[in-house]
């Protein structure tokens with residue numbers, strides 16, 4: 001009997017923790033400010049509307065404040081608690097201006113949350129992308145989140161707030177988008193350090209790891225093999241061929257077309273991270289198949305994962 005007790009405890013812990021999390025009192029959003037980056041479309045856009053509806057004071061950072069997404073936010077949240085601001089996370093002066101705006105319109109209960117949501121995605125084997133592209137992806141997906149976090153850290157410490165980062169299950173493996181994968185893996189490590197360091201200040205750091213939701217956001221529209229081929233350098237064209245590129249693109253597009261369509265599942269996790277009395281360090285919002293891939297990747301030797309992922313490789317022979 002005593003031998004099975006630890007096992008029983010292990011099995012019972014997750015449902016008990018879930019029950020406790022559900023029953024514990026939620027945060028009162030009124031009078032609390034949250035800044036979200038990348039609200040022009042996708043999860044950021046949905047989250048801005050949701051948080052506004054819940055009663056938060058929302059600062060919605062948009063890359064294009066005159067664009068359709070920003071205008072829709074302004075229309076739907078005309079009550080005054082949602083402010084659209086220009087925020088390109090690669091520009092330090094935009095980030096500082098965002099901080100000034102938050103400071104000058106701070107609600108009574110202060111600055112509660114920063115959601116580092118802005119991101120861009122790409123496709124291509126390592127040698128296909130130029131150095132400029134690597135710099136751009138790192139600047140938006142990784143340094144952009146760090147830049148914004150550093151600017152708001154003093155406020156978050158002062159009000160014992162929350163920081164939410166958008167990672168991806170792609171942080172664990174790559175399926176033809178190694179650059180994107182690299183930036184998400186780096187964000188995970190940044191958060192691991194930050195989460196521990198912020199604990200003593202009462203600041204909680206949460207990571208959201210969505211699976212494939214490409215069909216319900218603008219992150220990665222279907223790609224064209226023609227465009228990829230035209231962008232290759234002459235040296236790469238001498239090694240690869242059009243048929244190879246086409247096959248890789250077909251695989252990637254077919255994967256994108258199987259993505260989940262309910263972006264609100266991801267937004268639910270973002271809201272939980274901001275409002276739960278006991279937020280999780282990581283929220284994996286993915287299909288069972290995607291979770292199984294992550295599980296294999298995290299627990300088995302690399303050779304197992306490489307064998308599984310080799311099905312994604314092109315069968316076209318290269319000279």
Ligand SMILES: NC(=O)c1ccc[n+]([C@@H]2O[C@H](COP(=O)([O-])OP(=O)(O)OC[C@H]3O[C@@H](n4cnc5c(N)ncnc54)[C@H](OP(=O)(O)O)[C@@H]3O)[C@@H](O)[C@H]2O)c1
Pocket residue numbers: 037038039040041042043044062063064087088089090116117118119120140144166167168169209210211212213214215217218219220259
């Ligand atoms: N959808 C998925 O399957 C999925 C899966 C895992 C993780 N994620 C992550 O979720 C986050 C949100 O993406 P999403 O899927 O909602 O895609 P999305 O619709 O493309 O949203 C990304 C937002 O970031 C904005 N943005 C791009 N560059 C920016 C910059 N330099 N500064 C500020 N904002 C910038 C985009 O603006 P514009 O629209 O004006 O370009 C857009 O509003 C990203 O971090 C993404 O990596 C998405």
